[in-house]
Amino acid sequence: MEFSTQTTTGLQQVRTAALGVGVFTDGILTPPAEILDRASEGAISAVLKSEFKGKANTHLVLRNLPGVKAERIIVIGLGKQEAYKAATHAAAEQTFAGLCASLNVTEGVSTLAGVECENTSLRSRASAMATAALRSQYRYEATRTKDIEPAPRLKKLAVWVSRSKADEVKEGLKEGTAIGNGVNLARELGDLPPNICTPTYLGDTAKKLGKEFKSLKVEVLDRKKIEAEKMGAFLSVANGSDEPPVFIVMRHTPKGGKSKDKAPLVLVGKGLTFDSGGISIKPAASMDEMKYDMCGAASVLGTMRAVAELELDREVIGLVASCENMPSGRANKPGDVVTSMSGQTIEILNTDAEGRLVLCDALTYAERFKPEAVIDIATLTGACVVALGHVNSGLFSKDDKLAEDLLEAGRNAGDTAWRMPLEDAYQEQLRSNFADMANIGGMPAGSVTAACFLARYTSAYSWAHLDIAGTAWKSGKEKGATGRPVPLLTHFLLSRS
Structure with missing residues (x-):
């Protein structure tokens, strides 16, 4: 266009x-x-x-x-x-x-x-x-x-438009084109069937973006490299599937190189290209929609595309942890205890709460970049859909400035979020008698305790979590990925550039 x-x-x-x-x-x-x-x-x-x-x-x-x-x-x-x-x-x-x-x-x-x-x-x-x-x-x-x-x-x-304002409009059109292209990339990845859009496919897509845009440097870690990083929580989810996991690292570096006075901004995406629930298997009805469990990853890829097309004057890093969650003889079992990259142990009480196991290692990996802020994006909990429906994404953060910047970006982009609580009092629900924490906190405040779990891996930097379970795709006759929250994320990054 x-x-x-x-x-x-x-x-x-x-x-x-x-x-x-x-x-x-x-x-x-x-x-x-x-x-x-x-x-x-x-x-x-x-x-x-x-x-x-x-x-x-x-x-x-x-x-x-x-x-x-x-x-x-x-x-x-x-x-x-x-x-x-x-x-x-x-x-x-x-x-x-x-x-x-x-x-x-x-x-x-x-x-x-x-x-x-x-x-x-x-x-x-x-x-x-x-x-x-x-x-x-x-x-x-x-x-x-x-x-x-x-x-x-x-x-x-x-x-x-009047001739005097044409330049202003041209800048807006350039920005909107990049966002639209990023949104449509995220939609395409989400809509592809899970036998095509595998973790390997996501990795290949990232590599293609790296070839298309000079500012993007892409590295895709295979299982051996993931094992070398000791991402035990992520690998425990991947072990149930024959599809190999990947960990994608995308780095956008501005033309002038890295800024000496500005730390990078990091986006982390959940990339479950299919989520059966594992041993704690999901009901058959609507399980086909679990191909959309990688929409967090898709939004990171879409946003990184937009950032590169806009030649954003800010270093941005996109991380994607991608695998399938399948039931097999190698899969996680309720009662298993796994060790995350951070060294913290996790008792798995429900294998369908796998997204947080994937994300926690990615959030630990993000520490090495000494970031100004980290935002993870995930179709994490059905509880968020119950709380907010399909209008607002759920936003969790203890950093008031970061939270308000994200909320404002969402308002400006027409891609809104709503801030949810993240008090330490909820952490008690994650108590385990056999590990440092359990991977679920029970029915009450399910989206909050999921965010509390992730918060345990983010003490080294400013962090926000976007739960997009209710906004990443539509069901029924209009079934399809929405591309959210690419507009929100791009507007946020523009505001920080």
Whole structure:
């Protein structure tokens, strides 16, 4: 997808196959809609009075308006003007781009980014436009051979803007393109079946990114190297599967080299390419969705892609611990005690609480980089879905500044999180009579005790945990990976660059 600016002074003079303008409820026109309404002698106002109410995420296609050179005017509903926010704008842009694709046009022009919106800038709205447009064009087709709709012909989208503000929009489009590409990479990895997207596949994907972007240096540790690092907790999960585990290290170094006064930022992703639950096997219903248990890893790969494409002026390191969790004669058993890379011992009471066993060794590995901050991302607990549903990711951190920066990044990106408690009082639930800790803390506050478990491995640095079990993918008719929280993470990294 190619993004650009359209700086023609008179909007009615813009020649395009599809021109998108927004309207609010109660017949309130945005400034671009007013321009076209005057040029067409009230054609848009007339339609609003008779058949279109301007509700959010609705649209109406008008063709051959008098006085307007665009072939089609796509009127996008923005909802109530007083409730118009960044998320509404992004949804409107996605509606416009998706409609352009369904109309089989090759190019279009959007005026939506020019509409003022609470707590946004023109640059951020242009960024949201590019990201939303790329999201709308995503189609999974890697393993489909029949009933595939023809690929969208949409190749170019432009933002209508005054010439004086074109540079600001271009910067936003560049940012949004990188985020959109990262989101779609994460979605593709999540949607691939687990017999294709194995740990080895994730490692190969990281290597390809290393070849594509000069700023990325990639190392993929095999089982022998993982054993040499004494990652006993991670390997205990991997032992149940015939698929070999990998530990991926991706390093983005800015053009000027490492900063002497800024420590790196580290992202850690859970990469369970399939989670059967192991000996504590999951119910059969919906177990196919456990291919999405690597969405934390996918978000790290997607974010690292975005970082490299943006040539971010900050050192960023991505770590991915990837394996399968399968039942076999070599698999973990309830009652086993394993030793983590940190030397702490863990009593495994439930083999389906494996993500924390994988992550704890990755978090210990992160210490060697002397990071400014470490953020782990994981589809960790069903309890987080119970607590927050599918709207917000769960955020856990004892660092108030880091937590607020992540929350703000989520708000700015339309990829929101909600801060959850992490008091030491919850640690008592992880007490074990036979090891330094148990890997589960019982039913109460399951997402909190999971985070408390991880916190035991993060005392050397500032740390936050994102539980994305409720936001990484959708079920039912809309089943598919969402690419979250790539936008949140990229916005956070941009704010720290």
